[in-house]
Amino acid sequence: MKRFLFLLCAVTAFSSQAQQHLVPYVRPLIGTEKMGHTYPGATVPFGAVQLSPDTDTLSYELNGRYNGDVYKYCAGYKYEDKTIVGFSHTHFSGTGHSDLGDFLLMPTQGPLQLTPGVASDPRSGFRSAFSHANEVAEAGYYKVRLDDDNIQAELTATDRVGVHRYTFAQSAPAHVILDLMSGIYNYDDKVVWTYVRVVNDTLITGYRQTNGWARTRTEYFALSFSKKFTSYGQRNFDKPQVYKGFWRKFDQNHNFPEIAGKRIRMHFDFDVKSGEAVVAKMAISPVSQENALANLKAEVPGWSFDAVKKQAQDRWNTELNKIQIEASENDKINFYTSLYHTFINPTVYMDTDGRYRGLDQEIHQAKGFTNYTTFSLWDTYRALHPFFNLIQPGRNNDMVASMMKHFEQSTMKMLPVWSHYANDNWCMSGYHSVSVVADAIIKGVYTGDANQALEACITTSNRRTYEGIGPYIDLGYIPAESNGTSVSNTLEYAYDDWCIAQLAKKLNRMDVYETYLKRSQNWRNVFDTSIRFMRPKSREGVFKKDFDVYSTHGQGFIEGNSWNFSFFVPQDPASLMAAMGGPKAFGARLDTLFAMHLSDQFFAETEDITREGIIGGYIHGNEPAHHVAYLYNWAGQPWKTQQRIRMILKMQYKPTPDGLGGNDDCGQMSAWYLFSAMGFYPVAPGSEQYSLGSPLVKSARLQLENGKVFNVETVNQSEKNVYVEKVLLNGKPLNSLFLSHSDILKGGTITFHMSAKPVKK
Amino acid sequence: MKRFLFLLCAVTAFSSQAQQHLVPYVRPLIGTEKMGHTYPGATVPFGAVQLSPDTDTLSYELNGRYNGDVYKYCAGYKYEDKTIVGFSHTHFSGTGHSDLGDFLLMPTQGPLQLTPGVASDPRSGFRSAFSHANEVAEAGYYKVRLDDDNIQAELTATDRVGVHRYTFAQSAPAHVILDLMSGIYNYDDKVVWTYVRVVNDTLITGYRQTNGWARTRTEYFALSFSKKFTSYGQRNFDKPQVYKGFWRKFDQNHNFPEIAGKRIRMHFDFDVKSGEAVVAKMAISPVSQENALANLKAEVPGWSFDAVKKQAQDRWNTELNKIQIEASENDKINFYTSLYHTFINPTVYMDTDGRYRGLDQEIHQAKGFTNYTTFSLWDTYRALHPFFNLIQPGRNNDMVASMMKHFEQSTMKMLPVWSHYANDNWCMSGYHSVSVVADAIIKGVYTGDANQALEACITTSNRRTYEGIGPYIDLGYIPAESNGTSVSNTLEYAYDDWCIAQLAKKLNRMDVYETYLKRSQNWRNVFDTSIRFMRPKSREGVFKKDFDVYSTHGQGFIEGNSWNFSFFVPQDPASLMAAMGGPKAFGARLDTLFAMHLSDQFFAETEDITREGIIGGYIHGNEPAHHVAYLYNWAGQPWKTQQRIRMILKMQYKPTPDGLGGNDDCGQMSAWYLFSAMGFYPVAPGSEQYSLGSPLVKSARLQLENGKVFNVETVNQSEKNVYVEKVLLNGKPLNSLFLSHSDILKGGTITFHMSAKPVKK
Incomplete structure (x- = not known):
């Protein structure tokens, strides 16, 4: 309440001059081509979350070793590219070296695919073709049509929460991929460890640690869906561990809620009807799963994507x-x-x-x-x-x-x-x-x-x-x-x-x-x-x-x-x-x-x-x-x-x-x-x-x-x-x-x- | 204080019968040969620390792959062995599968060695020959002479702190190895991550995470020496990382206080005189470095090894x-x-x-x-x-x-x-x-x-x-x-x-x-x-x-x-x-x-x-x-x-x-x-x-x-x-x-x- 009053005062102080509508002058796509290394996605001023499409990140998967081209992908997105791998929650803006790209989500329909595939053939994996004609990038808002399955993906954010709205054109089984291997400036050993708990049929928490440009980085998350998933699963791409005694106790690839490893991709499965939208809210925290969940509840208690978008754009307008x-x-x-x-x-x-x-x-x-x-x-x-x-x-x-x-x-x-x-x-x-x-x-x-x-x-x-x-x-x-x-x-x-x-x-x-x-x-x-x-x-x-x-x-x-x-x-x-x-x-x-x-x-x-x-x-x-x-x-x-x-x-x-x-x-x-x-x-x-x-x-x-x-x-x-x-x-x-x-x-x-x-x- | 009063009451309740001197009947070496899988080192009743010699743990180093013999080393120590690799702080007692062996310390003199070497030739590394004739194992206390450099090592413990006393026979440069790769039931990828801070010239804190029998285990430590080390260093046995840009900024192998990686061994160097003893106190915590340090200060504020030993044995006698x-x-x-x-x-x-x-x-x-x-x-x-x-x-x-x-x-x-x-x-x-x-x-x-x-x-x-x-x-x-x-x-x-x-x-x-x-x-x-x-x-x-x-x-x-x-x-x-x-x-x-x-x-x-x-x-x-x-x-x-x-x-x-x-x-x-x-x-x-x-x-x-x-x-x-x-x-x-x-x-x-x-x- 105190905070609210303070904001009111601040607004009052600035209101001697009428606010102009300045958000339309912000073009987040500027700098996304060639050397700018900016990203087009959604963030709020100085926000902890930078939710943005990644057009390529996993270059090591293409040739099995470090690929110098990753320099191009400092911001995860290159305007020149024709496909999107997914939407991840942290990005540097304009750096000449990089990292981040945490917690990539990607909606798909049709048969489940748990590898991203290659840009030359997007249908080879969960990535999708897209076109700039169907792309909108604004301060605090991003929208794109994912052509492979004709899914409209929209992104917005608060300080610590990325909000996704996926609108499906087809009545068909849908999946949301949570790729915990993906990252910017990725290489084979970048992900040090990943831990995930499927708390219930709408909520997932966890963390991952990376050894990248930041030597020792740990980021926690809490992910909540507006709709119950009907099933879920993982694929673990790690080499076999010495001790896997407990694997025989459970089917760990399907509906197993306590997941850990280095190379993990998960999927959450939904039944959707044509025109139906699923909202996903992903909060991050540097402290704990509990704190990520608290951030989620504090910043995005409800399910209105449009309200979050409006709040983000209002904040931008005030700053601008x-x-x-x-x-x-x-x-x-x-x-x-x-x-x-x-x-x-x-x-x-x-x-x-x-x-x-x-x-x-x-x-x-x-x-x-x-x-x-x-x-x-x-x-x-x-x-x-x-x-x-x-x-x-x-x-x-x-x-x-x-x-x-x-x-x-x-x-x-x-x-x-x-x-x-x-x-x-x-x-x-x-x-x-x-x-x-x-x-x-x-x-x-x-x-x-x-x-x-x-x-x-x-x-x-x-x-x-x-x-x-x-x-x-x-x-x-x-x-x-x-x-x-x-x-x-x-x-x-x-x-x-x-x-x-x-x-x-x-x-x-x-x-x-x-x-x-x-x-x-x-x-x-x-x-x-x-x-x-x-x-x-x-x-x-x-x-x-x-x-x-x-x-x-x-x-x-x-x-x-x-x-x-x-x-x-x-x-x-x-x-x-x-x-x-x-x-x-x-x-x-x-x-x-x-x-x-x-x-x-x-x-x-x-x-x-x-x-x-x-x-x-x-x-x-x-x-x-x-x-x-x-x-x-x-x-x-x-x-x-x-x-x-x-x-x-x-x-x-x-x-x-x-x-x-x-x-x-x-x-x-x-x-x-x-x-x-x-x-x-x-x-x-x-x-x-x-x-x-x-x-x-x-x-x-x-x-x-x-x-x-x-x-x-x-x-x-x-x-x-x-x-x-x-x-x-x-x-x-x-x-x-x-x-x-x-x-x-x-x-x-x-x-x-x-x-x-x-x-x- | 309340706790102290409670203990007094408890003692009163039990004192209707005179306490017998029962510690001498405890023989921690029982079960250390063949199949018992017990360990001979120092612990207090139900203590979080089990400080004990490991006679072999790093079997993967001998042949580069998983060695079935690790079953023998569930407790880290086999009575049949002739060499000691060092003293680590956590051990299971009597299990048929294992893990732990955290934070191995080993005192040496002479040229610095940062690999353990092989049992058949202990001088090939920092391990040392020893003999049961020079070994004493009691409830809450362990002593052994490390023959290679004629160092007497003594161990005792509180609930959360292992206390070592190393007495050096020679006036010569001495080293204490902190082996952060070592572990029981070790294999190449068991250590997920290690982080160490050399806070000052007597104090080190850090943590390591392992993926062993416990899939996701994190243990923090705070290590304090009774004497200032004159220098310190590390060797990192990791394969090169993609990003090592900052390596050129520092000499990270010597006197570099912020260390991270997967395969790290450190050394702390001392000038010691003949007959001089160095005491090392290692506290552990499942929560944080700060908590490990708080455990250290709460349980072993001073430097009297003998006082800690007496306290440990008194506690055992009360329980027995x-x-x-x-x-x-x-x-x-x-x-x-x-x-x-x-x-x-x-x-x-x-x-x-x-x-x-x-x-x-x-x-x-x-x-x-x-x-x-x-x-x-x-x-x-x-x-x-x-x-x-x-x-x-x-x-x-x-x-x-x-x-x-x-x-x-x-x-x-x-x-x-x-x-x-x-x-x-x-x-x-x-x-x-x-x-x-x-x-x-x-x-x-x-x-x-x-x-x-x-x-x-x-x-x-x-x-x-x-x-x-x-x-x-x-x-x-x-x-x-x-x-x-x-x-x-x-x-x-x-x-x-x-x-x-x-x-x-x-x-x-x-x-x-x-x-x-x-x-x-x-x-x-x-x-x-x-x-x-x-x-x-x-x-x-x-x-x-x-x-x-x-x-x-x-x-x-x-x-x-x-x-x-x-x-x-x-x-x-x-x-x-x-x-x-x-x-x-x-x-x-x-x-x-x-x-x-x-x-x-x-x-x-x-x-x-x-x-x-x-x-x-x-x-x-x-x-x-x-x-x-x-x-x-x-x-x-x-x-x-x-x-x-x-x-x-x-x-x-x-x-x-x-x-x-x-x-x-x-x-x-x-x-x-x-x-x-x-x-x-x-x-x-x-x-x-x-x-x-x-x-x-x-x-x-x-x-x-x-x-x-x-x-x-x-x-x-x-x-x-x-x-x-x-x-x-x-x-x-x-x-x-x-x-x-x-x-x-x-x-x-x-x-x-x-x-x-x-x-x-």
Whole structure:
């Protein structure tokens, strides 16, 4: 009841401006083709459940071994595919590696099939052909016709419950397959264990553990059907166990309610009439079967699919209304789909009773915060978390609290690198949690103990056994001998150290500030002044011979080359510019970057980057260059920032399934879009400053959680008028290329006067 | 504190008779050679920890596949072996199948070895040679010298903590191996998953899950050392995982504190001086790492090994004093070792906070009872639980409560068949829980809801899909087509149904009584009146052709032949006798049984039975015949019961490692000994009646929990005076071959007048 009142208040606060109907601008199919790695299914904002069709996951079954193509299936769904295997309940959005795909359900009619079959012949298994013509993807709702048996499948969700409605065209025996072997990024031994209890003729509970990208992941479920199944069964694909003495006691393949093993598919059988719909509700929990059942009862007590769908879409509409824009229809589609993609992750990782599984694999009670997981921090510290500090500060506060709990539960004593369902998969480089923590505290968002947070940052940055930190501390850089990404690691640590310094300064811990400000200068130690590029250096201080500034292969950088990474000093572009020869030389280098032509060899050897994500040598499809277009501001050429930003907004984001130029990376690509489309961007999170670019929208109204409204307005906005003539803040000229976070928090209006010609002054 | 006061009261109640020093009569090595399958290590009464040396467990490593010899290693230890692999914390006592062997620790010095090596060359691995000359096994304490590195290892325990003291002879680097691959009845895929956290330089927590005899077992641990380790590491014997991206981030083999995988061995390294002792405390929990740590702190807060040992042995002495006997030294050794073996299982399966893992794999809170596991019911319903009703009624009440919780948590809706650490391994036949439940209620032991218990018995007995119950209900017997043990199953169900009838009668549920009394007559349906033997019958009612009454192979019986099983109507020996031709014919058949000679072929094809366990054709080493020697009483030849009992007591129980003629079966063999040695035996649990035999002891003083004392006294007792001349109860002639449980509960004295000659009257 209390919660209900709170929601009412919240609605009241936002209702000073009429809510617009924004859900239609969200197109979940954007990014599902080529490299976007988004999924088209149903989820609610930051929901624990992401219920979505998988078009292929079990690639190991096709050839009996690991299939490199699984990269394509990070989100389970490829727009290019012609068949659907089923609908599973957990998905990452836009990642470049993956996992999840838990608890796949698939409705069928006709003879029971317990293998998925192959895409080239969908009738060879329980998968079905489908067509995009019969597919609808909306925020919080997905519908598709499964052609093989002419079944209409609809999906919607609450935070922790996926709701399916299957409408059968034929009066015939129907089956719902529960595939507990299926998973994304699957391989033969990924499923560690599965346990299922058929509690009664409508309810099933259980769990499964996987050893995938997350080393030790356990997910519980409770599945309830609107109609009694008449029979059920399993097929166990395990190799025979040594002890199967009890198998003779029961027929374990039919109507046997206590099932366990590694490779299990179940089926639940129904008698249905033509036009009949069966609703299935699947709740998940990281804690227990009991909690999954409690989540189910709390969030979806009834059987109205339409009511759940309406609630999901209402929640989306409320969230989307936090920014109301004027723009072209296509731009609104891009904008609100980006907003949708930023509000998908991180995901709630906590039950309705506040319990969750910690990094130590123990069950914890969240007190005073909502626990989140899915922190793809190498990506999201850049713009996603800063975006949350602006537009979702309450949630970002809880996200930082979740990181602090992760730290407490970490035996390594490290803040998360990539927080992944009670695991750290330690993917990518840096200790960028410290950027998120510092940014949240500096911007006044984090309400927890800031000094404790600083200590966690310090401890993390001194974990000597982690990826070169020991030599980094001792030498001021990571020697090339230590690891293959010694330069990018050094650069990223230096930026992170600057964040720690800023946080320490805020907390008046000047000893720490001095130490970390010094560490933040370490980028200089891998900067070769003779060629003015970042370059691997040996323990003895000798720069690498045979160095290729274009290549991403064995040159000391992760997912990038020296050309891009040499710009990676977001904490101090002015000093970098000086080191590179001053404004003119710096500007010229930026020009070269945007104009160069990369070889086919480059794409062949570089992970996560394709021609779609490239403008010249500027790699927008991957994160390290996301701040680069804004660096022209430091070179005294803001018009080039303005032009480049508008070009990137146009070229890299399109309202089509293949509209994203690279992995959305849990919303980082989308957050870049949202900031840039509104005319400003956080080049160095940990600072209050945003760099100004060129807004794409005609106007934007940001409803802040503090009750204030901040407006972005434009004069003479058009597709061609990409240049900024002047900027007014609350009617007064803003004689700076920066906007501060605290100015936004006060509410007010920034007005961009646009022009078709560069304004060079 | 309340608990402490209660204990004081209990001590007061028992202290009317001075406590004797009985621990020296317990010889845990009895039964460790040949077929006894007992273990020699340290445990407390009904303790959750059974800390004991394993002489071989990893047989799959020797030949890469399942090795039939693992049957020998049910208890982990074979007296015949010359090497010890290490000390693990969980063991079954006397089972004929096995599991457990969790968390094996082994101290070594010299170069680190992380494979156990082979018994023929102990220096090939971390195992060590040892000699029985340097071995001491006592109740609650075990000591052995590990010859390879001259390390003295001592073990003791509390309920949930195993305590090790390793004393090193050499000043040299030492290692303690934590082998998380090792297990009893191991095979390649038994360990499903392992997780370890090195919390600090003395504390490690974690868990492992196994898929063994128990399909889905999870055990947590917390391990603490008295001395800081200087370094640690692991070796992971898993095949490479698809995703090992994070391996490059850390050196995961050395000083890496967050470990997970399937096949892991760890080492903790110490600098020790000559004569230095390192104490290791390992707590276990079925619930969580946190609970394991709480168990550790609650039960062994300090570091005094000797204090824990004293506490363990004091507890044993208190329990053993519940029966004080006069007898020869060897008979006292046999008696108190039997008493020890009956007080080992079932085992506590609950943490100090009352939480435990239920059959549904969920965590439950025990309210008002102690939760137990390890119910080997096909064995123990016969004499062990009846023995508890006499001498441990408080614990047996909790055991029945545990069974009721098992039923509640069972999706099958069945009482346990073989309750095994939050699993039912469904081993052996019958639904003998109903016997235990009925006996406990009829004897006034169970304080829970008796009507609810009756309902659980009824529901269990009507689980049609379980091992022939459906056809048993429909036809009155299990047809031979249904399964290979159709006759013994029918006989056991008929007895169990009689137990339900008796319980129903007690509760005045006469409708149920009538139904089940009728079902209890079903033994008649597999009794072939033409040959007067139990015999498999087809669905059409035709008895099996080519029937062999001696063979145990494919004749319709489990672990026995028709000769033995044809006597299995414990609920109604009089009717069986009539069916077999009356008293004379019945007595003659019993004579034949004890005199016959079984062929070598018989032993070759029969599980769990060896020549050591046989007298003629009477198979004492396995359970189905345990009541048979008492049947002479029905035939009017009680002197033959008396002579046979004394013969069995002498031949089948010896104070030597090879002293048990068969698996002790969680105390059933020992409980038979204890009853029979005191002169009475519960032929049909579910009845208040004990049949009289011939006491072996000179006297026995039973301290009952109700405060009363019941004495067994003899006149003219001697090794030769095996016959009973007359029996007095409280000084009055007992003109019956039965003693009732309620007479015992009143306190008093039964006096057996012994004679060297049969008293035929």
